[in-house]
Amino acid sequence: MSSCTWTTSTRTPGASRTWCTPSPRTSPDPRPSFRHSVIPSRNRGPAMTVRVPLAELTTFVRDVLTECGLDDESARTAADVITYADANGFTTHGTNGLVNIYAPRLLDGRIDAGAAPRVVQETAGAALLDGDRGLGLVTMDLAMDIAMAKARQTGIGMVAVRNSTHFGSAGYYTQKAAAAGLIGIAMTNCGAQGVAPPLGGTVRMLGTNPLSAAVPVTEGAPFVLDMSTTVVATGKIKAAHREGQEVPQEWLVRHDGTPTSDPADFMAEEADVAWLGGPAATGGAKGFGLALLVDLLCGPLSGAAYGPRPGVLKGEPAGDDNVGHTAIVIDPSAFGSARAIAAENRILLDTVANSPAAAYATRGVTYPGAPEAQRYAQSQRDGVELPGPVAEGLAALAEQLTVTAPAALTGRSLQPAA
Ligand SMILES: NC(=O)c1ccc[n+]([C@@H]2O[C@H](COP(=O)([O-])OP(=O)(O)OC[C@H]3O[C@@H](n4cnc5c(N)ncnc54)[C@H](O)[C@@H]3O)[C@@H](O)[C@H]2O)c1
Structure with a gap:
């Protein structure tokens, strides 16, 4: 851990968090880069999966992250974010990320396990958070906590984050706000990565720039929209x-x-x-526009990197360091009785879900957040379903770091995907 000046801030009511302003580094650290690993294979056939009890998976992920150098609290937070994704069915952004992004980058130093995020600028309702090149899962959780505390004070809180890294599933942070009775909005850019070209363009210069919003309800599954702005x-x-x-x-x-x-x-x-919406004729400009909005709110606003910088047109290499995030939280009680609003939200969502389904809609009508809530309940009951290659990656990680893995991972019995 670097030497630092400590600052304490109130997080959610009844809790506080301390972070430090690190001393400037004496020399830049030329870290080796790690390429996102994709194993090319053309083996056709049904996808195979493994089921792991949720509590065991969470403990295992926490232990892996501790071995990668995170302190206990950060490891616990990051394990919750990672297993949230798997348990809710976002299997690309859970332990798959642990295997291919978080663990390798923590181990090679590209993500700083000892990072100390700090607020560098602040008003009653807004804050700018520097992530100190730490794990985005932990930094964004802190950003959300600060935004929630500010919303409780002022009605609305917003935190822009720079110098962060991949934050996983955007919905983790917004559902946390909704669970506390608040409206949560979260987004991230992908640093200066070039994943998709502008609509009608040829140069890949934007990320998949996800966006999530969650709205609280009195009971049952809240509204949790969690989506990349690409299709x-x-x-x-x-x-x-x-x-x-x-x-x-x-x-x-x-x-x-x-x-x-x-x-x-x-x-x-x-x-x-x-882009979300497809080609221009079917509304692709809307997904593309949302991706640009995410980059504008996550890049220039905080000082983070972003894709569409002039150098990209001259072949400048892409990178996903200095990722930017934004958290926005609104307290419904600034507008009336939070309980009455949440009850009406419930009625609104139930009306949608109970509406008659078209013949082609074999799964009926639902709303964002409801399928994930069902999947989460199933994960709690039957174990978290992980793709076979991810289970193999986790078992290899356990061996590499000498961490005890859940039995389901070591004595894998693969099942065809549900
Ligand atoms: N950190 C990053 O850089 C990054 C980048 C891109 C995506 N992501 C994450 O990847 C995950 C997957 O993103 P995605 O765009 O592939 O999500 P998706 O397409 O699986 O789901 C998008 C949304 O659609 C809703 N939905 C699905 N079926 C529905 C239906 N029948 N009716 C109503 N709503 C329905 C879901 O509840 C969800 O909110 C998300 O967690 C996202 O945050 C992260």
């Missing part, structure tokens, strides 16, 4: 490629404008992931 998170395309599966052709567009269902076209950069 899907690219992790799903990479997973399909790894497993030799095709993807819906609405996901990918070749450079000549024709669709393709072969994820290899994406990997070879011969096709790009479509």
